[in-house]
Amino acid sequence: MTMKKITFILTLACILLASCSNEHKFTLKGEIENLPSDTILVYYQSPYNAIDTIIAEKGKFKYSIPADTFTIFSLLFNNNKDIPIYAYRDGKAKVSGPISNITIEGEDDNLKMNEIFEMEKKMKKDTLGIEKWIESFSKKNPDSYTNIYLLNRYFIQRVNPDYNKIKSILANLHGKVKDVP
Numbered sequence: 112m113t114m115k116k117i118t119f120i121l122t123l124a125c126i127l128l129a130s131c132s133n134e135h136k137f138t139l140k141g142e143i144e145n146l147p148s149d150t151i152l153v154y155y156q157s158p159y160n161a162i163d164t165i166i167a168e169k170g171k172f173k174y175s176i177p178a179d180t181f182t183i184f185s186l187l188f189n190n191n192k193d194i195p196i197y198a199y200r201d202g203k204a205k206v207s208g209p210i211s212n213i214t215i216e217g218e219d220d221n222l223k224m225n226e227i228f229e230m231e232k233k234m235k236k237d238t239l240g241i242e243k244w245i246e247s248f249s250k251k252n253p254d255s256y257t258n259i260y261l262l263n264r265y266f267i268q269r270v271n272p273d274y275n276k277i278k279s280i281l282a283n284l285h286g287k288v289k290d291v292p
Contacts, residue, residue, distance in 0.1 A: 134177060136176060136201065137176050137178035137182065137199060137200070137201070138173065138174070138202075138203050138204075139196060139205070140172070140204075140205045141171060141174075141206045142171050142205070142207040143170040143206065143209070143210055143213065144170060145170065145209055146210055149189060150164050150166055151164065151166075151172065151186050152164060152187040153165060153185070154185045154193075156183045156291075165186070178201070178202065179200060180200065182197075183196070183256060183259070184198065186206070188210060194206060194213055197217075197219065197220040197221050197256055199218050202218050204217030204218070214228070220256045224257060226248075227248075227257060230248075241265055242265065245261045245266075245280065246279075246280060249261070250283050253288070254284075255288065256288055256291065
């Protein structure tokens with residue numbers, strides 16, 4: 112083999128190895144006001160159930176996970192507040208603001224969570240109003256994974272779930288959303 116061929120093969124091998132090591136990840140940054148240095152629990156719902164932790168220092172943190180596929184996880188704070196996060200391949204999101212009024216920057220479903228947070232603040236204990244809002248939201252956004260959060264929080268986690276209402280809302284959703292356990 113000539114030196115040119117050997118150099119070409121080595122160069123090609125290096126390029127191929129470099130491209131294979133390109134790990135896809137999702138990165139979440141946080142700047143939570145009035146959150147002391149604290150541990151935030153991370154609970155993965157999909158595609159697998161697992162728990163992890165984030166150590167926040169003066170309310171700030173950065174958390175990255177491998178993300179070859181779409182992943183749903185929640186940040187669980189010590190005050191029992193949970194914030195769902197939708198991790199997209201090569202995506203980024205940021206949670207910020209005071210713990211009582213967190214906003215999320217990011218793609219698709221992460222942005223929709225802000226709309227849900229606003230609804231929750233406005234309607235607080237108006238159960239009937241919340242249910243109507245959720246039905247309307249699910250019809251407008253049948254491909255949104257935020258419907259999983261809404262169904263779980265407002266329909267499934269009840270003492271007596273209304274299974275007919277749950278089936279009615281599920282009927283509007285796209286298959287990819289229904290496939291999430």
